[in-house]
Amino acid sequence: xxxxxxxxxxxxxxxxxxxxVALVALGATPAAAADDPQxxxxxxxxxxxxxxxxxxxxDVPLAFTNKGSAALxxxxxxxxxxRGLAHTELPSNCLRYExxxxxxxxxxxxxxxxxxxxxxxxxVYAPEKTLTxxxxxxxxxxxxxxxxxxxxxxxxxxxxxxxxxTGPAVKLVEQPGATPGAGNADHPDWDAAxxxxxxxxxxxxxxTGGKLTGRVGDTVTLNAKFTNAGPGWVLxxxxxxxxxxxxKMPAGTTVTKASGFCKKxxxxxxxxxxxxxxxxxxxxxxxxxxxxxxxxxxxAKGSVALGTESRPFDENKANDTADITLDVxxxxxxxGTGSTGGGGSTSSTGGSGTTSTGGSGSTGGSxxxxxxTTGTSGTSGTSTSSTGGxxxxxxxxxxxxxxxxxxxxxxxxxxxxxxxxxxxAARR
Numbered sequence: 001x002x003x004x005x006x007x008x009x010x011x012x013x014x015x016x017x018x019x020x021v022a023l024v025a026l027g028a029t030p031a032a033a034a035d036d037p038q039x040x041x042x043x044x045x046x047x048x049x050x051x052x053x054x055x056x057x058x059d060v061p062l063a064f065t066n067k068g069s070a071a072l073x074x075x076x077x078x079x080x081x082x083r084g085l086a087h088t089e090l091p092s093n094c095l096r097y098e099x100x101x102x103x104x105x106x107x108x109x110x111x112x113x114x115x116x117x118x119x120x121x122x123x124v125y126a127p128e129k130t131l132t133x134x135x136x137x138x139x140x141x142x143x144x145x146x147x148x149x150x151x152x153x154x155x156x157x158x159x160x161x162x163x164x165x166t167g168p169a170v171k172l173v174e175q176p177g178a179t180p181g182a183g184n185a186d187h188p189d190w191d192a193a194x195x196x197x198x199x200x201x202x203x204x205x206x207x208t209g210g211k212l213t214g215r216v217g218d219t220v221t222l223n224a225k226f227t228n229a230g231p232g233w234v235l236x237x238x239x240x241x242x243x244x245x246x247x248k249m250p251a252g253t254t255v256t257k258a259s260g261f262c263k264k265x266x267x268x269x270x271x272x273x274x275x276x277x278x279x280x281x282x283x284x285x286x287x288x289x290x291x292x293x294x295x296x297x298x299x300a301k302g303s304v305a306l307g308t309e310s311r312p313f314d315e316n317k318a319n320d321t322a323d324i325t326l327d328v329x330x331x332x333x334x335x336g337t338g339s340t341g342g343g344g345s346t347s348s349t350g351g352s353g354t355t356s357t358g359g360s361g362s363t364g365g366s367x368x369x370x371x372x373t374t375g376t377s378g379t380s381g382t383s384t385s386s387t388g389g390x391x392x393x394x395x396x397x398x399x400x401x402x403x404x405x406x407x408x409x410x411x412x413x414x415x416x417x418x419x420x421x422x423x424x425a426a427r428r
Contacts, residue, residue: 024366040067041075041148042183043191045123048144052199054137054231057088065180068188072119075172078112078147079131084139084233085197088132090165099161104238106278108143110153111165115172124178129170137279138197140232140313142369147192149267203281205294205314207245207304209322214293215330219256222289222324224304226274230281230314241273241339244307247287250326250349252297257290267303290408293328300326 044063057191060079079087086108087096094113101107111131133144147153154162161261197231208225226245236242246349249255249268263273272287279285287304302324314320340362377412 012122020398025100025114028074040069040183040188041065041150041191042067043146043193044178044181044183046146046193048195048197050134050142053140054135054139054199054201057132057134059132060131060144060146060285061126061130062148063124063175063178063181065084065183066119066121066192067180067183068121071121072150074114074116075119076112076114076148076149076152077127078110078153079133079143080108080110080145080147081133082106082108084135084142084199084234084235085144086134088134089167090131091129091167091170092165093169094165095154095162095163097155098163099156100160101276105275106235106334110154110156110159113170113412114152117172119172122180124175124180125172126175127170128173128380135199135424138201138231139197139320140201140203141185141235143193143198143235144197144198146195147190149190151189153190167222172399199232200313201232201313202318203234203313204229204316205234205306205311206316206319207322209302209304209324210280211325212250212291212293212325213327213329215294216295216328218293220291220292220293220318222287224287224289224322224324226272226285226287226306227284228281233278234313235278236389238277241307242277242279243274243309243311245272246270246303246305246307247272247289248302248304248324249289249391250297250300252295252304252328253291253326254298255289255292256292259289261285262287262289263308285375293326296328297326300328302326317364317420 042065044065046060046062049062062077062079064077066075081087083106083252090096090111091113093115097110097112099108099110100371113127113131115127119401172415181196206227206229208227210222212220212222214220224245224247226243228242234242238330246265249270249271251268255264255268255270258270259272261275262270265271270287270289272285274285303321304322304324316327
């Protein structure tokens with residue numbers, strides 16, 4: 001979800017309202033403003049061209065009306081886009097802000113244009129030159145949010161220093177005969193609209209399994225993977241994994257440590273997710289498991305398969321599944337730690353009185369030259385698992401509830417301060 005300046009303005013107004021409640025509690029009454037003239041900004045319906053292709057440019061027509069009781073001295077228009085879209089040359093009365101991804105919000109770019117001119121009630125206005133956006137090579141499912149405000153809506157906490165446009169300044173012009181928008185009485189000083197962009201592009205989702213080798217009693221590491229091979233990035237509604245690969249372990253093995261992005265849904269079966277509700281082009285999500293080989297099962301084989309969600313953008317189905325093979329070597333006696341699968345291997349070291357290390361924090365015994373070593377298998381730490389119901393997988397980073405508790409405690413103490421947990425620096 002995009003965090004827009006209008007959202008931040010609402011927070012500031014909410015903070016003011018809480019402050020007013022505190023004044024009333026102390027016996028003071030804020031000055032009445034019921035008779036002040038109120039704005040009534042309303043956007044006209046917004047639409048863009050269909051069939052947008054990577055590398056193409058398209059216009060964003062935008063018009064609005066002051067439906068309030070008095071003229072406005074100044075207004076601002078903002079154009080907020082996710083990373084598959086980019087602003088082209090901006091007028092000099094516009095500033096562009098780049099905001100990095102944080103919490104469950106992807107990165108986005110915000111262009112805010114200031115119009116220092118009188119806006120009369122009942123008149124429909126539009127910029128004399130339509131703003132243009134460019135579709136990036138990785139465009140696929142993107143979002144455009146436009147807004148008109150009676151205040152400066154620019155920037156966000158932690159945004160990069162804004163860049164001013166270099167094109168000639170533009171002004172607002174009247175649109176005779178145009179139909180005014182409806183607006184919203186709940187926030188008369190701003191109005192906004194969201195436009196969903198579905199570009200003509202693809203993204204190849206694929207999975208990787210692994211080849212495991214070891215003796216009975218060994219612990220081995222499986223490095224399965226989910227990859228978005230692009231060219232498009234994929235953005236899903238906030239709070240949902242982009243896909244939920246299902247990983248089935250080979251028969252005769254037991255998982256001793258599971259990936260933090262996965263949860264157990266059956267015997268030897270794990271449903272996995274992604275760390276955010278989007279994946280960039282070329283992004284790889286690893287799923288690392290530690291397994292113990294319990295017994296020899298002829299032809300034992302596991303698998304990795306993409307989730308069953310609809311993926312109309314993914315035209316290559318051949319790489320949607322992958323095998324996990326298991327080769328148990330030797331005569332079945334307990335031996336050293338086996339090789340890892342899906343991207344690396346570890347092997348036991350022979351010799352009298354030696355101990356080999358393999359898997360994740362585990363040690364295995366070996367029998368070599370008539371002398372034997374004693375090995376133990378285990379893992380350190382606590383494995384984490386994702387939550388169900390479509391939520392993003394847990395990364396085991398701990399709860400953030402104490403922050404919210406601190407904010408509540410500050411209000412309850414009557415300090416008059418509003419603690420706003422505005423931003424968590426979740427830069428990846």
